[in-house]
Amino acid sequence: MSRSWKLWVGGPVLAFLVLIPFLELQGGYLQTLGFLTFLYITMSTAWNILGGYAGQTSFGHATFYGLGAYTTCILTLRGIPALLTIPVAGMIASLYGLLWGYPCLRLRGQYFAIATIGVGEATRLLMLNLDDLIKNNSLLKGFLQKGVLTGGATGLMLPTPPDIQAYATAFYYGVMGLMFFALFVSWRVKNGKFGLGLFAINMDMDAAETVGVNTTRYKILALMLSAFLVGISGSIYAQYVFYIDPQTVFGFPMSIAMVLMPIIGGIGTLIGPVLGAVFYIVVQDRILTANLNLGLIKLSLSSLHLLVYGGLLVLIILFEPKGLLGVHHRFNIWWNKRKRRSLAATEKA
Amino acid sequence: MAILLEGRKVSRNFGGLAALLNVNFQVRSGEIVGLIGPNGAGKTTLFRCITGVHPPTFGRILFKGEDISKLMPHHICVMGITNTHQVVKPFPEMTVLDNVRVGAFFGKGWVRGEVKDATQEALRVLEFTGLTSKANFLARNLTLPDRKRLEVARALATRPELLLLDEVVAGLNPTEVDRMIRLIQQLRESGITIFMVEHVMRAVLSVSDRLIVLNFGEKIAEGPPDEVARNPQVIEAYLGKNYASGKSHYA
Amino acid sequence: MIVSAILLAGLYATMSYGLALIYGVMKIVNLAHAGVMMWAAYVAFILIVHLGANPFLVPILIAPVFFVFGVLLQRYVVQRVMGAPPISSLLLLFGVWLIMQNISYLVFSGDTKAVTTKYTLMTFQISGISISINRLVVFIVGVLALVVLRQFLGHTYMGKAIRATAQDKEASKLAGINTERVMETAFGIGTALASLAGSLMALIFAFDPDFGRSHLLKGFCIVVLGGLESMIGVALGALVLALAEALSVLWLMPALQDFVSFALLVIVLIVMPGGMKELVDRLIRP
Numbered sequence: 044m045s046r047s048w049k050l051w052v053g054g055p056v057l058a059f060l061v062l063i064p065f066l067e068l069q070g071g072y073l074q075t076l077g078f079l080t081f082l083y084i085t086m087s088t089a090w091n092i093l094g095g096y097a098g099q100t101s102f103g104h105a106t107f108y109g110l111g112a113y114t115t116c117i118l119t120l121r122g123i124p125a126l127l128t129i130p131v132a133g134m135i136a137s138l139y140g141l142l143w144g145y146p147c148l149r150l151r152g153q154y155f156a157i158a159t160i161g162v163g164e165a166t167r168l169l170m171l172n173l174d175d176l177i178k179n180n181s182l183l184k185g186f187l188q189k190g191v192l193t194g195g196a197t198g199l200m201l202p203t204p205p206d207i208q209a210y211a212t213a214f215y216y217g218v219m220g221l222m223f224f225a226l227f228v229s230w231r232v233k234n235g236k237f238g239l240g241l242f243a244i245n246m247d248m249d250a251a252e253t254v255g256v257n258t259t260r261y262k263i264l265a266l267m268l269s270a271f272l273v274g275i276s277g278s279i280y281a282q283y284v285f286y287i288d289p290q291t292v293f294g295f296p297m298s299i300a301m302v303l304m305p306i307i308g309g310i311g312t313l314i315g316p317v318l319g320a321v322f323y324i325v326v327q328d329r330i331l332t333a334n335l336n337l338g339l340i341k342l343s344l345s346s347l348h349l350l351v352y353g354g355l356l357v358l359i360i361l362f363e364p365k366g367l368l369g370v371h372h373r374f375n376i377w378w379n380k381r382k383r384r385s386l387a388a389t390e391k392a
Numbered sequence: 393m394a395i396l397l398e399g400r401k402v403s404r405n406f407g408g409l410a411a412l413l414n415v416n417f418q419v420r421s422g423e424i425v426g427l428i429g430p431n432g433a434g435k436t437t438l439f440r441c442i443t444g445v446h447p448p449t450f451g452r453i454l455f456k457g458e459d460i461s462k463l464m465p466h467h468i469c470v471m472g473i474t475n476t477h478q479v480v481k482p483f484p485e486m487t488v489l490d491n492v493r494v495g496a497f498f499g500k501g502w503v504r505g506e507v508k509d510a511t512q513e514a515l516r517v518l519e520f521t522g523l524t525s526k527a528n529f530l531a532r533n534l535t536l537p538d539r540k541r542l543e544v545a546r547a548l549a550t551r552p553e554l555l556l557l558d559e560v561v562a563g564l565n566p567t568e569v570d571r572m573i574r575l576i577q578q579l580r581e582s583g584i585t586i587f588m589v590e591h592v593m594r595a596v597l598s599v600s601d602r603l604i605v606l607n608f609g610e611k612i613a614e615g616p617p618d619e620v621a622r623n624p625q626v627i628e629a630y631l632g633k634n635y636a637s638g639k640s641h642y643a
Numbered sequence: 644m645i646v647s648a649i650l651l652a653g654l655y656a657t658m659s660y661g662l663a664l665i666y667g668v669m670k671i672v673n674l675a676h677a678g679v680m681m682w683a684a685y686v687a688f689i690l691i692v693h694l695g696a697n698p699f700l701v702p703i704l705i706a707p708v709f710f711v712f713g714v715l716l717q718r719y720v721v722q723r724v725m726g727a728p729p730i731s732s733l734l735l736l737f738g739v740w741l742i743m744q745n746i747s748y749l750v751f752s753g754d755t756k757a758v759t760t761k762y763t764l765m766t767f768q769i770s771g772i773s774i775s776i777n778r779l780v781v782f783i784v785g786v787l788a789l790v791v792l793r794q795f796l797g798h799t800y801m802g803k804a805i806r807a808t809a810q811d812k813e814a815s816k817l818a819g820i821n822t823e824r825v826m827e828t829a830f831g832i833g834t835a836l837a838s839l840a841g842s843l844m845a846l847i848f849a850f851d852p853d854f855g856r857s858h859l860l861k862g863f864c865i866v867v868l869g870g871l872e873s874m875i876g877v878a879l880g881a882l883v884l885a886l887a888e889a890l891s892v893l894w895l896m897p898a899l900q901d902f903v904s905f906a907l908l909v910i911v912l913i914v915m916p917g918g919m920k921e922l923v924d925r926l927i928r929p
């Protein structure tokens with residue numbers, strides 16, 4: 044019963060998503076929105092592997108996004124085919140994850156979270172000033188091309204392709220595939236030995252260790268897997284918009300987005316991060332462009348999104364740890380009870 | 393019988409405090425050894441030294457002749473030693489079955505390739521420990537006796553050769569104590585060596601082949617239960633003040 | 644250079660001690676600290692620039708208001724997650740911070756603001772070193788607040804209760820201390836210190852609704868460096884950080900000043916979670 048219901052809704056939705064590029068609705072606006080949604084679902088899902096399954100809250104995931112984006116731009120500008128740079132971007136992000144994850148994951152809970160904020164901000168500042176640093180160092184000067192490696196605060200630009208429409212469509216499907224890949228990975232992890240180990244770590248690290256879980260290795264592997272997916276997302280983002288700068292791709296808001304989406308949707312679940320990402324994009328898209336007319340007062344809602352996210356976060360932590368998914372679940376229970384009660388009432392009558 | 397576990401001058405400091413000082417001990421295969429001593433004597437600390445959670449600051453611990461005193465807990469578990477926790481530590485938001493599956497997946501059994509299907513193994517262990525009917529409960533919803541059983545079940549699922557039980561009987565009512573004692577005896581029959589800390593004298597005296605007594609981090613006596621119980625030093629340190637209540641435990 | 648580092652350290656210490664107090668009593672990492680600093684900066688801005696209040700009295704005036712805010716925040720929001728894993732309170736206060744930021748965006752827009760008073764550019768000379776009067780007074784107010792607080796913690800019933808709770812919450816409860824009241828007071832004091840620091844910072848730095856994040860991180864760095872128990876530790880930590888920043892400007896690039904403090908935070912967390920005290924201990928008796 045419920046399965047067929049899901050099929051009936053899921054099928055058309057999927058078909059609609061696949062067809063979006065052909066419908067050319069609202070001048071490609073929906074397509075861009077779809078692209079962003081898929082990208083954010085990928086990142087939300089990726090963050091959830093470390094933050095949701097293993098319970099290690101990272102405020103530093105923008106480092107992977109940024110590194111992925113920069114890897115692609117730097118390599119592409121040196122003549123390497125852009126598509127080839129995607130796996131490289133993932134791998135570099137993953138290695139960076141190993142670099143800071145190995146020491147930081149020895150910290151627990153709150154300390155890890157704080158350290159990741161530090162790592163994220165330090166990385167952003169480093170990237171902002173990398174060119175200047177290299178310029179002052181005679182050994183490293185060779186990495187600069189026309190005096191530029193990361194382009195400092197101005198960032199880097201990629202050349203635009205001739206047929207931009209077809210290019211964008213190709214990326215739309217590409218990132219859709221990436222999203223399904225991420226979801227598949229997340230599903231495999233959740234239902235396999237790996238996920239069981241991560242959950243055990245999440246619940247009680249010492250107990251997990253004494254029943255044989257190599258907690259250090261598992262946490263690092265989760266971080267690297269997560270970083271890999273986010274790095275690829277960054278790479279694809281860079282290729283889609285042709286322009287990146289450190290404040291955008293390494294910025295704290297990017298890290299916050301990755302924390303908020305899975306928590307809002309339902310942390311530690313498979314579908315929660317998807318819900319959260321969709322919610323996030325919709326809020327951002329609607330609110331950033333909306334104006335509220337209250338008689339004479341015209342209130343721009345353009346910067347209400349933090350209020351929405353922050354408020355939701357507070358409510359979720361206080362009342363419903365499983366986020367939107369948990370609310371949905373409660374609603375179902377309530378609904379079934381009501382149905383049963385009305386059924387009983389009709390039987391009596 | 394072969395020596396399974398041996399401690400040589402095991403010592404452990406916390407800051408300035410010596411929680412363990414030069415403790416020598418041996419556990420032979422197939423034995424049940426009881427570890428007793430007043431509160432704060434260092435029993436739990438000794439177990440943590442063995443499992444690698446708090447490695448000894450000085451001294452060595454040998455398992456089948458191999459030095460394990462510098463290994464990580466998960467490594468020691470995979471070699472065949474695991475423990476239950478005095479303060480139970482279930483994975484609260486996981487089902488009872490999943491709790492036990494963690495042990496089956498990551499413990500010694502899986503590595504040796506004996507266990508192909510961790511779920512089957514977990515179900516078998518649940519059957520053995522009498523938790524089958526609660527397999528799908530979340531661990532946080534269990535009662536204390538069931539949580540203690542879950543501790544044992546999860547540890548068993550790793551297929552240990554040596555099982556360290558830290559006060560698994562404490563806090564249970566007399567019927568439950570009997571059930572747990574029977575379980576421990578069954579474990580021994582299935583070939584697992586047991587090293588157990590216990591305050592409930594009835595439990596420890598009825599199952600142990602041998603007792604080791606700690607006081608203020610030092611070993612003060614060792615031997616068959618009745619002999620140890622007669623040892624004046626032990627009576628002074630352990631039963632001293634409340635000999636009467638100690639006696640009532642015997643009854 | 645060194646002098647200005649010391650003056651800045653006084654300010655850092657005020658800010659960090661609020662964090663340390665809240666962590667000590669509740670084991671909570673208070674991310675909303677940054678939000679409080681930011682709000683205090685705005686309030687100071689309004690009072691000084693629009694209402695013409697004396698810049699050096701403002702911090703002392705607004706601290707009690709924020710004390711009440713902190714007490715209410717603890718009583719009605721944070722208290723509800725005291726039993727949950729610490730990470731939930733961290734996320735909760737993170738949410739509060741986001742809300743505070745957004746309110747500032749709505750009310751003040753995202754423009755960078757700065758408070759300039761007649762003291763801003765005044766300096767005086769001592770044996771060839773020029774010292775900004777502004778910074779000197781900021782330092783004095785910050786340190787004065789800490790001294791008052793120290794007296795409070797040392798000599799009043801509530802102060803002693805706070806210290807006892809920080810040492811052992813369960814035992815304090817058993818000893819008849821109303822730990823909920825203690826936690827509210829501690830959170831209030833922590834918040835008041837944050838507001839004090841924030842309004843003082845407004846006199847020195849420019850700010851916007853995102854203000855406070857980098858200072859928060861510096862605060863963590865100082866707290867971990869100094870250890871959580873002592874005010875002197877925190878003061879030393881603040882001094883070390885301020886000096887490290889000053890040196891990084893000299894030896895590296897000015898733009899990397901904050902990088903140094905963030906990197907220091909991560910390194911300190913990992914290498915010496917016990918702070919300088921532990922390091923010294925380790926060196927003295929190996």
Ligand SMILES: Nc1ncnc2c1ncn2[C@@H]1O[C@H](COP(=O)(O)OP(=O)(O)O)[C@@H](O)[C@H]1O
Binds near residue numbers: 411430
């Ligand atoms: N993690 C620790 N940190 C500091 N001291 C500890 C720690 N664990 C145990 N101790 C101290 O070591 C001593 C022995 O404790 P424990 O082994 O738990 O005793 P028992 O299990 O015999 O009751 C006690 O004084 C206790 O306070």
Ligand SMILES: [Mg+2]
Binds near residue numbers: 437
């Ligand atoms: Mg004990």
